[in-house]
Amino acid sequence: MRTAQTGARAVALAASLLAAAPAAADLSVSGFLQQNTAVNTAGANPDGRDYKWQEERAQLKLEATGGAWRGYFKGDGYYDNLDRNGGGDVREAYVDYTGSAFDLQVGRQVITWGLGDLVFVNDVFPMDYEALFVGRPLEYLKRGVDAVKLGAYSKLANFELVLEPKFRESRIPDANRFHLYDPMPTVSNRETVKPSQGDVGLRIYRDIAGYDAALYLYRGFQRTPSMRPDSLTAPTKITYFYPQLSTYGASLSGQVGVGVLSLEAAYYDSRQDRSGTDFAVPNSQTRLLVAYQLQPWEDFTLNLQYYEERMQDYGAYLASLPPGFPVEKRWNPTVGLRATQFYRHQTLRVSLYASYDTSNDDRFINPELRYSFTDRVWGAVGVNIFGGKPWGQFGQLVHDDNLYVQVRYEF
Amino acid sequence: MKRWLTLAALVALLLPLCAWALSGEEVMQKSQAAFLYPGKDFKARVLMKLISKDGQVRVREMTLLRKNMAGPGGEQKYFMYFFQPADVKDMSFMIYKYPAKNADRWMFIPAINMVKRIAAQDNRSSFVGSDFTYEDVSGRNIEDDSHVIEREEKLGNRDCYVVKSTPKNGDADFGYKLTWVDKVNFLPLKEIQYDKKGAPYKQYSADEISEIKGFPTVIKRTMKNLQTGHSTSVVYLKADYNLGIEDSLFSERFLRQPPRKWID
Numbered sequence: 001m002r003t004a005q006t007g008a009r010a011v012a013l014a015a016s017l018l019a020a021a022p023a024a025a026d027l028s029v030s031g032f033l034q035q036n037t038a039v040n041t042a043g044a045n046p047d048g049r050d051y052k053w054q055e056e057r058a059q060l061k062l063e064a065t066g067g068a069w070r071g072y073f074k075g076d077g078y079y080d081n082l083d084r085n086g087g088g089d090v091r092e093a094y095v096d097y098t099g100s101a102f103d104l105q106v107g108r109q110v111i112t113w114g115l116g117d118l119v120f121v122n123d124v125f126p127m128d129y130e131a132l133f134v135g136r137p138l139e140y141l142k143r144g145v146d147a148v149k150l151g152a153y154s155k156l157a158n159f160e161l162v163l164e165p166k167f168r169e170s171r172i173p174d175a176n177r178f179h180l181y182d183p184m185p186t187v188s189n190r191e192t193v194k195p196s197q198g199d200v201g202l203r204i205y206r207d208i209a210g211y212d213a214a215l216y217l218y219r220g221f222q223r224t225p226s227m228r229p230d231s232l233t234a235p236t237k238i239t240y241f242y243p244q245l246s247t248y249g250a251s252l253s254g255q256v257g258v259g260v261l262s263l264e265a266a267y268y269d270s271r272q273d274r275s276g277t278d279f280a281v282p283n284s285q286t287r288l289l290v291a292y293q294l295q296p297w298e299d300f301t302l303n304l305q306y307y308e309e310r311m312q313d314y315g316a317y318l319a320s321l322p323p324g325f326p327v328e329k330r331w332n333p334t335v336g337l338r339a340t341q342f343y344r345h346q347t348l349r350v351s352l353y354a355s356y357d358t359s360n361d362d363r364f365i366n367p368e369l370r371y372s373f374t375d376r377v378w379g380a381v382g383v384n385i386f387g388g389k390p391w392g393q394f395g396q397l398v399h400d401d402n403l404y405v406q407v408r409y410e411f
Numbered sequence: 412m413k414r415w416l417t418l419a420a421l422v423a424l425l426l427p428l429c430a431w432a433l434s435g436e437e438v439m440q441k442s443q444a445a446f447l448y449p450g451k452d453f454k455a456r457v458l459m460k461l462i463s464k465d466g467q468v469r470v471r472e473m474t475l476l477r478k479n480m481a482g483p484g485g486e487q488k489y490f491m492y493f494f495q496p497a498d499v500k501d502m503s504f505m506i507y508k509y510p511a512k513n514a515d516r517w518m519f520i521p522a523i524n525m526v527k528r529i530a531a532q533d534n535r536s537s538f539v540g541s542d543f544t545y546e547d548v549s550g551r552n553i554e555d556d557s558h559v560i561e562r563e564e565k566l567g568n569r570d571c572y573v574v575k576s577t578p579k580n581g582d583a584d585f586g587y588k589l590t591w592v593d594k595v596n597f598l599p600l601k602e603i604q605y606d607k608k609g610a611p612y613k614q615y616s617a618d619e620i621s622e623i624k625g626f627p628t629v630i631k632r633t634m635k636n637l638q639t640g641h642s643t644s645v646v647y648l649k650a651d652y653n654l655g656i657e658d659s660l661f662s663e664r665f666l667r668q669p670p671r672k673w674i675d
């Protein structure tokens with residue numbers, strides 16, 4: 001109900017902003033109506049339901065431009081047929097100003113950094129993992145941040161500074177719908193503490209001899225929570241919190257041979273526990289991505305991906321890990337691919353995404369078929385298949401495999 | 412001395428003849444310059460209709476911007492912003508085209524606000540699902556084919572060279588093609604591509620030509636797949652040249668947020 005009110009307020013705000021826009025402003029309106037359902041294929045939810053998702057959704061996009069100014073609003077109203085009922089969601093709502101060598105964007109906006117395909121090296125902005133695992137359309141993978149973004153452009157380099165006054169977390173799957181790994185299932189008293197501060201990110205990018213090069217700096221917090229019990233021997237309460245994090249990264253991409261090579265790396269400085277001795281806080285780590293995309297024949301694209309995470313202080317991690325907790329490997333090399341073939345004048349798309357973590361068997365497979373019935377109506381059907389160890393990112397979801405359907409009418 | 416004079420007179424007599432007798436390659440070079448390189452830059456609102464054999468129509472609408480970075484046959488930059496269909500609205504697309512190496516291509520995906528480089532080794536692949544290939548839109552390297560003037564004939568009331576172009580390597584999807592090039596303005600008025608077995612495969616026609624700022628421009632064209640019956644018609648609305656499009660437009664910054672004045 002609160003979200004519905006917030007949504008309604010945002011719509012009213014956007015409407016009044018748009019009404020106040022200069023008469024000369026050019027206004028465009030678009031949107032869609034959508035049905036999205038995901039049915040379990042490997043057993044019921046923890047709450048006993050057979051569906052992971054069953055929702056009707058309408059989106060309205062408004063864009064007004066006048067001179068160097070632009071206002072943009074993208075908001076959803078939805079009805080969840082399972083247990084969340086109706087609500088509203090402001091996906092994006094911002095005003096921007098474009099100058100000759102700089103621009104400014106203020107409000108809720110989606111920011112995506114880096115080159116990975118469903119692996120995130122320098123993309124430190126909030127995700128919606130639940131959306132990914134229930135087969136919602138791609139755009140729902142990202143959550144907007146309420147931020148000020150300043151862009152500056154020069155011959156030397158381009159800069160993108162993101163200031164987020166209030167931290168926004170990633171959405172993790174709902175424990176009523178997904179079988180999430182829980183090392184202390186008997187403790188029911190739980191609370192979540194969100195950081196009271198915001199975060200800041202800077203991306204510096206330019207062309208270097210035909211390659212796209214970028215540096216990334218971030219100071220803020222982990223977007224997914226860590227858990228701390230009040231006692232290891234007789235816990236009565238678990239606190240979820242978002243540990244302090246800084247990242248330092250770089251990326252490079254360009255043509256090599258017949259395809260596009262992407263390289264990306266980052267160091268995750270776990271500021272809250274630099275020595276790695278606090279088991280509740282993720283160890284500092286390095287992340288590395290190597291990807292190669294090619295087009296072997298018409299309308300077929302193949303992206304091959306290698307991704308790894310490596311813990312920085314493995315000895316300290318092992319020494320501090322309480323008994324009974326799963327032991328992670330120091331080094332997690334993951335291989336992945338995405339294959340996409342179009343048919344029928346690119347109106348039918350058949351795609352496959354797969355990833356496999358060779359250190360712990362964690363795997364995720366997502367084949368999908370998408371067809372545009374007309375220029376306004378499209379539908380997609382796919383399956384999400386998870387596997388691996390019971391505590392792995394995908395392994396814990398082994399009973400959450402689902403088949404999903406998306407149908408959208410765009411206007 | 413007298414002999415030399417005779418020779419000089421002969422050369423002088425032959426010179427205009429030589430100048431008139433263009434080779435197949437020269438005709439195609441002039442044609443490429445007239446068709447894909449006129450002006451310093453170019454802008455058009457492009458309305459593309461994909462028409463199936465049974466008459467079902469799908470519409471692709473975009474703004475196309477082109478800037479020449481060098482003379483005919485040289486580097487060009489392209490920028491496209493999509494209006495239709497709805498599921499690709501606000502998507503934009505950028506190509507840096509080089510004369511003798513694979514193009515660089517980038518795409519902006521508004522749904523997740525991401526700019527991504529895309530692999531582009533296959534220039535013969537379909538442009539946005541239409542019957543036109545990337546090469547049909549932005550040109551094929553002249554050196555990739557050998558060109559011979561087959562004959563000269565009238566097409567309608569226009570005098571044309573008919574040039575036969577045969578790929579030097581077997582990587583093209585056609586065996587050869589015939590192009591009817593207007594002798595006066597050098598625009599390609601008609602083209603038939605034959606498959607590797609020699610059967611007619613695709614047919615292009617320039618359906619309407621208009622002179623814009625002194626440049627004869629094909630503002631209506633059709634490409635028909637003769638074997639499947641599928642066809643694509645393209646109309647340029649609001650086509651214009653020499654607008655002073657800045658180099659900086661062709662950048663990640665504007666791919667994410669195309670300036671209104673260039674994409675209306």
